[in-house]
Amino acid sequence: MSLFAAAAEPAFVVPTLLLDISFLALLVVVAFAIVRMRSLFGIVMLQGVYSLVSAAWFVSLDAVDVAFTEAAVGAGVSTVLMLSAMLLADRKSTPVPMSRQFGALAVVVLAGAAMLYAVGDMSAYGDVNSPANAYVGMDYIAKTAEDIKIPNVVTAVLASYRGYDTFGETVVIFSAGLGVLLLLGLNGNSGRWVARPNGQVINDRSAPSAGLAQDLRSDEQRAEAET
Amino acid sequence: MTPFMGYFMLGSAFLLIVSMGLMLGRLLGGPTLYDRLLAVNSFGTKTVLFLCVFCFIIDRPDGVDIALLYALMNFIATIAVLKFFNYRALDVTLSGADAEDAR
Numbered sequence: 337m338s339l340f341a342a343a344a345e346p347a348f349v350v351p352t353l354l355l356d357i358s359f360l361a362l363l364v365v366v367a368f369a370i371v372r373m374r375s376l377f378g379i380v381m382l383q384g385v386y387s388l389v390s391a392a393w394f395v396s397l398d399a400v401d402v403a404f405t406e407a408a409v410g411a412g413v414s415t416v417l418m419l420s421a422m423l424l425a426d427r428k429s430t431p432v433p434m435s436r437q438f439g440a441l442a443v444v445v446l447a448g449a450a451m452l453y454a455v456g457d458m459s460a461y462g463d464v465n466s467p468a469n470a471y472v473g474m475d476y477i478a479k480t481a482e483d484i485k486i487p488n489v490v491t492a493v494l495a496s497y498r499g500y501d502t503f504g505e506t507v508v509i510f511s512a513g514l515g516v517l518l519l520l521g522l523n524g525n526s527g528r529w530v531a532r533p534n535g536q537v538i539n540d541r542s543a544p545s546a547g548l549a550q551d552l553r554s555d556e557q558r559a560e561a562e563t
Numbered sequence: 564m565t566p567f568m569g570y571f572m573l574g575s576a577f578l579l580i581v582s583m584g585l586m587l588g589r590l591l592g593g594p595t596l597y598d599r600l601l602a603v604n605s606f607g608t609k610t611v612l613f614l615c616v617f618c619f620i621i622d623r624p625d626g627v628d629i630a631l632l633y634a635l636m637n638f639i640a641t642i643a644v645l646k647f648f649n650y651r652a653l654d655v656t657l658s659g660a661d662a663e664d665a666r
Binding site for chain 1: 576584587607610636637
């Protein structure tokens, strides 16, 4: 009889609280290292590590969507963006004098205090009367299966119920990225650095697209035209 | 899942976190930039392994897909860093007909 009772119990689940705590400890170490480090390249690498650790932590908190966004944006795209920004800037950061750091400290303390103040207004985890569980959220959960006919409610909300929102966000982010790329370029360094893959100079004159506007006349013809 | 198997996998997850800490030490103290690059790459691999183990700990093996996608993401950053070192540019024509034309 006891055997059957044991079989009816839910599957054995390992407590994972210690994993969360060790991830948070790693995050603290990485954050302090980012603050202390002077080599900008090391800082970019550490930022990648920071987002990898936080993504693993999000998975361990069962927030897989957030974790995936963090890994894609933090470890993938923002490393590339930071590196292309480094092509414009120096390799080392110069220490800021102590007297100029108090303003930043005040801003950080104020923002942290505002966040702590806002925590008091958050509804408890699983609260029936919280906005997420009271109004339209229940409708989404109840009707997704028949309205959209897919199993994932988050996808249904993002891509169908609030599809215009998502479309607008995508357009805004795309045009912002396009504007930055048009203004700065991915290299942003065409004046200062010259790329030499295999000893071959790559600049705006030798680039493949420059051939379209190239002057095909010989030197003598050009000299004749100028005189 | 039996309790022994669960604690075994929990232990291996902890060992993976410890090795992440070791990689972090190399990342902070690494004498050259290349040590740091390798440390970050290895850190990403540790994250992928941790995700695989964790998906089995919480008894949802389909999470291995996420670990695979993390591995791909990790690759993007490594490629960008290597391009940065080799060419000091991120937007280069590497080989092929275009490079021949530009020569």
